[in-house]
Amino acid sequence: MEKLEVETFSRAMDICIERKVDFILICGDLFHVGIPDLAVVKEAVTKMREVREDGIPIYAIYGSHDYTPTGTSIIDIIESAGLLVNVVKGRVDEGKLKLDFVQDERTRAKLVGISARKIGLESKYYEILDREILEREEGFKIFAFHSGLDEFKPDYLSQMETVPISFFPRGFDYYAGGHIHDRSENNLPGYERVVFPGPLFTGYARDLERTAKGEKRGFYIVDFDDKITGLEFVEIRLVNGVYFGYDVTGQNSLQAQKDLKEKISQLDVKGKMVVLRIRGELSGGKTSDMNFPNLQEMLLQGGAVYVHLNRFGLTSREYTAIKSAGEDLTTIESRLFQDNIGSVNVSVPGLQSDLGAKLSQDLLRSLRGEPKTNESKRDYEVRLRENALELLQLGEVLED
Amino acid sequence: MIVIEELDIVGQVIAGKVASIFIREKSDKKIELGDLLVAEEIDESYLILQVYNLAYGSQIPPLVRELTAGLKLEGYGGSLEFLDPKLRNYVLAEVKAVARVSETGVRIPKVLPGFFSSVRHLKKEDLRFLEKPPNPVYFGKVRSGSKILDVDVYLDGKEVFTHHIFIPATTGRGKSNLVKVLLWSVLGQNKFGILVLDPHDEYYGRNGKGLKDHPDAKTDLKYYSSKPFAGANTLVINLKSIMPWHMDGIVEFTDPQLDAIHLCYEEHKDNGGEWIAAIVRGEEVEGVNPRTLNVLQRRFKTIFGLWVNERGDLLCRNEAFSNSAGESTTSDIVQALEKGKIVTIDTSRLTDKAELLVGSIVINDILSRYQNYKGEGKLEDKPVVSVVIEEAPRVLGIDVLQNQGDNIYSTVAREGRKFKIGLLAISQLTSVIPTTILTNMNTKIILGNEMATERHAVINSAAQDLTEDDRAIASLDKGEAILSSIFANFAVPIQIPLFEDYIKGAKEGDKFSLRKEDKVLFR
Numbered sequence: 001m002e003k004l005e006v007e008t009f010s011r012a013m014d015i016c017i018e019r020k021v022d023f024i025l026i027c028g029d030l031f032h033v034g035i036p037d038l039a040v041v042k043e044a045v046t047k048m049r050e051v052r053e054d055g056i057p058i059y060a061i062y063g064s065h066d067y068t069p070t071g072t073s074i075i076d077i078i079e080s081a082g083l084l085v086n087v088v089k090g091r092v093d094e095g096k097l098k099l100d101f102v103q104d105e106r107t108r109a110k111l112v113g114i115s116a117r118k119i120g121l122e123s124k125y126y127e128i129l130d131r132e133i134l135e136r137e138e139g140f141k142i143f144a145f146h147s148g149l150d151e152f153k154p155d156y157l158s159q160m161e162t163v164p165i166s167f168f169p170r171g172f173d174y175y176a177g178g179h180i181h182d183r184s185e186n187n188l189p190g191y192e193r194v195v196f197p198g199p200l201f202t203g204y205a206r207d208l209e210r211t212a213k214g215e216k217r218g219f220y221i222v223d224f225d226d227k228i229t230g231l232e233f234v235e236i237r238l239v240n241g242v243y244f245g246y247d248v249t250g251q252n253s254l255q256a257q258k259d260l261k262e263k264i265s266q267l268d269v270k271g272k273m274v275v276l277r278i279r280g281e282l283s284g285g286k287t288s289d290m291n292f293p294n295l296q297e298m299l300l301q302g303g304a305v306y307v308h309l310n311r312f313g314l315t316s317r318e319y320t321a322i323k324s325a326g327e328d329l330t331t332i333e334s335r336l337f338q339d340n341i342g343s344v345n346v347s348v349p350g351l352q353s354d355l356g357a358k359l360s361q362d363l364l365r366s367l368r369g370e371p372k373t374n375e376s377k378r379d380y381e382v383r384l385r386e387n388a389l390e391l392l393q394l395g396e397v398l399e400d
Numbered sequence: 401m402i403v404i405e406e407l408d409i410v411g412q413v414i415a416g417k418v419a420s421i422f423i424r425e426k427s428d429k430k431i432e433l434g435d436l437l438v439a440e441e442i443d444e445s446y447l448i449l450q451v452y453n454l455a456y457g458s459q460i461p462p463l464v465r466e467l468t469a470g471l472k473l474e475g476y477g478g479s480l481e482f483l484d485p486k487l488r489n490y491v492l493a494e495v496k497a498v499a500r501v502s503e504t505g506v507r508i509p510k511v512l513p514g515f516f517s518s519v520r521h522l523k524k525e526d527l528r529f530l531e532k533p534p535n536p537v538y539f540g541k542v543r544s545g546s547k548i549l550d551v552d553v554y555l556d557g558k559e560v561f562t563h564h565i566f567i568p569a570t571t572g573r574g575k576s577n578l579v580k581v582l583l584w585s586v587l588g589q590n591k592f593g594i595l596v597l598d599p600h601d602e603y604y605g606r607n608g609k610g611l612k613d614h615p616d617a618k619t620d621l622k623y624y625s626s627k628p629f630a631g632a633n634t635l636v637i638n639l640k641s642i643m644p645w646h647m648d649g650i651v652e653f654t655d656p657q658l659d660a661i662h663l664c665y666e667e668h669k670d671n672g673g674e675w676i677a678a679i680v681r682g683e684e685v686e687g688v689n690p691r692t693l694n695v696l697q698r699r700f701k702t703i704f705g706l707w708v709n710e711r712g713d714l715l716c717r718n719e720a721f722s723n724s725a726g727e728s729t730t731s732d733i734v735q736a737l738e739k740g741k742i743v744t745i746d747t748s749r750l751t752d753k754a755e756l757l758v759g760s761i762v763i764n765d766i767l768s769r770y771q772n773y774k775g776e777g778k779l780e781d782k783p784v785v786s787v788v789i790e791e792a793p794r795v796l797g798i799d800v801l802q803n804q805g806d807n808i809y810s811t812v813a814r815e816g817r818k819f820k821i822g823l824l825a826i827s828q829l830t831s832v833i834p835t836t837i838l839t840n841m842n843t844k845i846i847l848g849n850e851m852a853t854e855r856h857a858v859i860n861s862a863a864q865d866l867t868e869d870d871r872a873i874a875s876l877d878k879g880e881a882i883l884s885s886i887f888a889n890f891a892v893p894i895q896i897p898l899f900e901d902y903i904k905g906a907k908e909g910d911k912f913s914l915r916k917e918d919k920v921l922f923r
Contacts, residue, residue: 150633150634150732166629166632
């Protein structure tokens with residue numbers, strides 16, 4: 001997956017070079033996390049340097065994933081290296097957020113924007129934004145943002161925290177949006193072109209599913225002089241997708257496994273990204289009885305370049321829905337374990353009834369432990385494993 | 401032992417019967433129309449009496465009085481005076497008992513005050529039973545005649561909102577002020593989701609004081625307008641959110657037109673849902689006469705303010721409907737209501753029909769959700785929802801219901817209570833609303849009304865017997881009202897505070913200041 005994502009980014013940059021674009025604007029979330037895997041960073045930076053060496057400036061704003069607890073993210077480092085320019089410049093003056101435009105030398109386009117903040121905190125910036133100054137500015141103007149907008153969010157995202165478009169300065173030529181993973185071109189009076197290109201590729205389950213179903217992913221190339229003269233969506237499709245949905249309802253785990261294997265074997269997955277969605281209620285057996293790694297392996301052997309398995313909607317009749325209420329998380333968890341421990345069929349007394357419930361809760365608490373300051377990932381994993389084995393009293397057994 | 405301080409006595413019961421008790425006014429006291437008086441009883445209980453008529457009384461025969469007046473007027477007896485005038489001439493107040501307060505509580509009075517008993521004006525302490533309920537909605541202060549007592553009147557919002565509130569009044573009697581006070585008092589409680597369809601854009605306070613000045617407005621008040629100011633939500637509803645049944649009883653269609661609508665809807669519902677856009681664009685529908693489609697196209701263009709430009713884009717004059725934006729507007733509004741927020745929708749730029757349709761879309765959605773919650777046993781946890789609708793006869797009028805059938809507003813008026821949804825209906829005309837609906841509106845805040853027909857319609861459907869209050873209602877001044885509710889012990893005369901005075905001293909909401917760690921973003 002990571003490889004596909006890097007390749008997609010490279011392909012987008014190549015297209016920009018081929019098409020001789022004047023500049024590139026990235027509206028946040030260049031990476032999935034604030035401090036990404038350095039191998040991925042290396043690939044991205046190499047490509048960006050290539051773009052810069054071709055005389056194409058890259059502008060960007062922070063996305064919601066571009067933050068780190070320390071406040072310095074990889075975007076800052078890339079900016080320090082001169083590979084991109086953060087267009088969010090400004091200051092808070094007498095309670096007003098006054099933003100400065102960044103002007104692109106070649107096109108004279110004026111760029112300004114507001115970065116995302118953790119879960120919707122950016123709306124606070126919009127509240128104090130001095131819109132008037134921005135609206136008064138002459139010339140070709142672009143407003144970059146990384147937020148969902150109340151007016152343009154799809155209905156299925158209605159729970160998402162978004163901001164109203166009235167927070168934005170009016171009369172810009174182009175509103176470049178990030179954060180929303182659906183492509184859309186929108187307009188409202190005062191906001192002529194509000195465009196969300198969606199991700200170049202995607203790493204999330206729902207996006208993968210949509211991509212596999214054929215949704216186009218890519219970016220926009222905008223032609224303009226004084227005004228916009230053209231808007232082109234450039235699709236990037238490195239691999240084709242296959243989506244396969246399967247409802248297990250009415251079958252037990254063995255039947256479902258067998259039928260699934262048979263159906264999957266008939267799919268043409270060679271060179272494709274496969275999204276397998278299994279849902280429904282098994283009439284018998286447990287969900288864990290189904291051998292999912294085996295299904296994934298089958299698809300990979302069939303030539304699939306990537307397999308994503310979604311079994312979120314899969315349940316079994318052997319489990320019933322559990323509702324629990326309590327004053328705090330610990331109480332709720334304790335009740336859930338106590339209510340459910342009876343459905344676990346084990347002969348070891350320590351795993352049964354109250355003892356089993358307590359052990360489960362202790363184990364959960366232990367596995368939930370945060371890494372210590374300066375603790376390496378490896379040390380953290382070792383510590384978690386040792387603690388868990390100690391709780392389960394399996395340390396000596398495994399050592400043997 | 402009845403102990404009324406001599407100085408407090410304003411009159412004495414001298415005659416009468418149930419609902420028509422006569423009191424002689426003490427010469428140096430003034431009893432006003434609408435005054436609340438108290439007649440105490442020997443067991444420490446007392447009756448609250450309300451004055452509904454005043455008349456002169458005299459021990460001197462009319463002919464003598466007429467002659468005496470003539471003599472004075474014509475200059476024959478400048479110094480002529482009656483013997484013991486305070487004793488012989490007086491004022492008679494006609495009163496009715498509205499409540500009996502005893503150790504066991506407040507009851508509808510079934511006894512007369514003691515014959516010849518003294519009466520005094522009502523005091524604050526007499527109304528100790530008017531306690532602040534757990535989910536308070538504020539209505540004003542108790543009024544006795546034109547005197548305002550320092551006693552706040554609250555009712556429990558969970559009860560009054562689900563059982564509907566009706567505000568009948570003519571223009572200029574303080575309807576908007578009342579609604580603002582009422583909404584202000586519940587804002588921030590998060591127990592009531594209130595949808596306000598605001599055709600005059602007056603509640604939010606876009607230009608002046610309003611709900612936006614409430615300390616909790618930032619979190620618990622949402623404002624939608626097709627011309628939003630910075631930070632407000634754009635009122636834009638996606639045409640795909642509109643279903644044929646949203647127009648039931650609001651827009652009148654012929655049978656062939658209804659058939660065409662349903663056919664077109666069926667054709668598009670699983671295919672993008674753009675059935676309204678298809679009709680406006682003049683697309684053919686299999687099995688529908690093109691002439692019917694032409695009529696529908698014209699009507700839809702008028703109702704929604706739609707038109708198609710030369711590029712083929714579908715545009716909306718009032719900007720409230722769109723075929724691209726506003727997909728989640730209805731869900732957003734409904735979610736806010738479910739969180740117990742107040743949602744005001746500025747419908748001042750919309751036509752009547754469009755305004756009612758916007759309301760219909762939202763109410764249909766929330767009603768359907770609440771019906772589901774009831775089925776799932778989750779309704780108890782949900783806040784009560786109320787819909788503020790002005791000029792209620794547009795949807796609750798007898799002729800509208802007869803000609804166009806039921807609409808979502810009348811459905812809520814009749815059945816909403818079961819699902820914790822109520823109406824707060826405002827109207828100048830009461831007589832045009834069916835009695836079946838009026839009697840379902842269990843709280844009425846009656847403001848002044850000079851039209852006898854309208855007063856009678858209100859009186860006939862009030863929660864308490866207001867037969868004798870016709871004159872009192874006619875004489876209600878601006879801001880004065882009678883609160884008649886099945887949740888009140890008696891029809892309480894109230895003085896609604898001026899909104900600007902009521903909100904004085906309200907704390908300001910938290911001001912935002914940029915956090916230190918955020919300053920790094922704007923280098």
